[in-house]
Amino acid sequence: MAIALRAVFIVLGAGVVVQALVVVQARPQDLVSGFYGMVDIVRRSMPPDFSVLPDAARPALETIDIGLFGTVMGVILAVPLSVLAAANVTPSRWLYYLSRAIIGFTRAVPDLVWALLFVTAVGLGPFPGGLALAVHSVGMLGRLFAETIENMDMAPIDALSLTGASRLQVFTHGVVPSVLPALAGIGLYRLDENIRSSLVLGFVGAGGIGFQLLTAMNLFQYRQVSLLLIVVFIIVFAAERLSAICRERLA
């Protein structure tokens, strides 16, 4: 019976994968026939045009700062929300459901859509980009923070409660030191992701190096595109390494 059930699940799983291939219109033969087109673009991208490097410096810094702004604001907003959204420490069932709803909504809307909304509201530039990342981060961080709080060891919390300490004292002396390293690690990982996301937000006018990249692509300036991609790679790699080092030290 168990074997038959397992076979059914395998067949169903394979069916799901096949239908995905059909819907995506996966055509490996197109990849083969288009190979020479890709080679042509790569050829036209070489060598990278280093003359635009000085012009790329400020947008690159802007990209990092948009990611940093979005992460910091996201953390500041997500922390209190996550406390309300953690079943083991929430002060009220209504606040629990409300905070979960806010987290779910901000997570569900992609950061690109938030960027479009904020560009419409406040205009072009890095500010709408930062706002978009902040709002989206509230959802992503809020959920992870809440799960971290829910999964923590409650024994020290219960022990502190039994000493007669107030609820706020139990929170600041028990909950906060227990989860802070994990929350900091999640925040650092989010910073890494936000910097990568901010690269794309420039495509909708929300600042950073993305706008420069889009312009170069639209003008077929492939050598500039390759230089900008090198800059992007350096930014992403550096952010990832720095985040990993900080998280290792926190652990």
Added chain:
Amino acid sequence: MSDAGLAEPAPEQRLPDERPPDEKRPGVRLSIRGISLRYPNGVQALSGVDLDVRAGELLIVLGGNGCGKTTLLRCITRALAPTTGQVWLGATDLTSLDGRQLRRARQVLAMIGQHAALVRRRSVIANVACGALARHKTIWTKLGGLPPSELPGALGCLGQVGLADLAGRRAGNLSGGQAQRVAIARALLQHPLVLLADEPVASLDPEAANEIMRLLRRLAHDQGLAVLCVLHQVELAFAYADRVVGMRNGRVVFDRQRAEVAMDDVQRLYTARAA
């Protein structure tokens, strides 16, 4: 509603004082009267438990799994609300308290469990100092600061358990026995009238277990604490208890001085359950 400040409490809210000793029950710190607990699913966990815990005495409760030992402790601390009965801590009935009044009463009712339940990422001295938070409900402590006036006392409590040299160490780096001693130090900083211990040596090796039991006995005999300890290890009960209480099926089966307890009495607690 704020807990900030230390305004003079109303008479009914003052911390429990020790009852005046009477001839029948001299020095009784904790008095349990007719405690019963019936769970919503109908299981009767405790039935009419009567028990006195006296100052300067180490009372050990024995009994098989599910006999109600831990449930009794949870009813005393009001982690569980008993169905009927009263728990008197001095002149205060704990079963009638809630919220802030219950938190105030808990200040002098210290408890340690199977595991030390320390905040692992904080230092040993910070964990101990948390035992005094209830006496310092100030903005500073509510924001996570330790009460500075309690740090010397915290160090003193660590000295009493022989761990003053580990004050600066992270709690997560302690052995099981060391962590349990830190938990006792935290309990001592509460300046308790009663110390409850729920299987405090369950996860310790024999040497560490004996250390903890010696410490509990010393706290009872030398400092006059009333100590109520739940144990599984019968040999430890016979080695350290002043008084032994046997429980079975949620009831007290016997309550005698250690010298009056026979091994047969204890074995009946466990074998009768299996029969």
